[in-house]
Amino acid sequence: MTNEATIEKMKQMKLNGMKQAFQTTMQTNITHNFTPDELIAHLVDAEWDERYNRKLARLIKAAKFRYHVSFENIDFIHSRNLDKNLMLRLSQCNWIEKAENILITGPTGVGKSFLACALGHQAAILGFTVSYSSCIKLFSRLKFAKADGTYDKELKKLKKKHILILDDFGLHPIDEQSKLILLELLEDRYAQHSMIITSQFPLKSWHEIIANPTVADAICDRVFHNAYKIDLKGESMRKKKT
Numbered sequence: 241m242t243n244e245a246t247i248e249k250m251k252q253m254k255l256n257g258m259k260q261a262f263q264t265t266m267q268t269n270i271t272h273n274f275t276p277d278e279l280i281a282h283l284v285d286a287e288w289d290e291r292y293n294r295k296l297a298r299l300i301k302a303a304k305f306r307y308h309v310s311f312e313n314i315d316f317i318h319s320r321n322l323d324k325n326l327m328l329r330l331s332q333c334n335w336i337e338k339a340e341n342i343l344i345t346g347p348t349g350v351g352k353s354f355l356a357c358a359l360g361h362q363a364a365i366l367g368f369t370v371s372y373s374s375c376i377k378l379f380s381r382l383k384f385a386k387a388d389g390t391y392d393k394e395l396k397k398l399k400k401k402h403i404l405i406l407d408d409f410g411l412h413p414i415d416e417q418s419k420l421i422l423l424e425l426l427e428d429r430y431a432q433h434s435m436i437i438t439s440q441f442p443l444k445s446w447h448e449i450i451a452n453p454t455v456a457d458a459i460c461d462r463v464f465h466n467a468y469k470i471d472l473k474g475e476s477m478r479k480k481k482t
């Protein structure tokens with residue numbers, strides 16, 4: 241069989257990574273550097289890497305992160321009150337398998353959204369599905385879904401995600417419909433999948449933000465239980481860049 245025929249078969253079988261590695265190997269004439277089993281391993285590794293990279297690209301695109309950042313981009317300066325040992329543990333993503341949550345609070349500009357996206361990106365690297373949204377946009381989207389009859393379908397989509405990132409909780413007033421939507425999201429995910437929630441407001445003030453004692457109790461009980469709490473400090477990172 242000719243190399244051209246082999247390449248065509250790889251193309252038809254959609255073995256793109258293997259095909260590219262095979263072509264490169266033939267063009268550079270380095271096959272003599274490999275034993276037969278090493279050559280096979282080289283081609284399989286190339287296909288594996290190509291498929292992994294495509295999957296990761298799909299996961300990141302579907303997540304719709306606000307910031308395209310990685311765990312390595314996190315700034316661990318002491319003044320931020322960010323525990324590096326805790327973050328290293330979180331980077332292993334065992335908290336996702338345990339359906340635990342992460343709550344990130346702190347004043348504006350200290351990097352809450354950045355940190356949430358970095359954690360989400362790390363999860364995507366390990367194959368977990370992620371969905372990012374600001375609270376106001378998600379509530380608005382689900383209200384429209386209620387109106388056009390697609391609400392249950394939207395909830396099912398969100399329920400399937402390993403991680404739901406809700407950014408800027410409490411930044412805008414939360415009406416009664418949004419409170420009930422949030423409660424339903426939490427009930428769907430409780431003890432099954434994880435959430436990352438960011439807020440400018442300390443956890444102790446969330447009852448006041450929700451402003452409905454019964455609903456606030458239900459929401460906070462589900463969110464705070466089995467949650468890692470990260471309270472960022474320091475000056476605005478945006479101001480430091482200007």
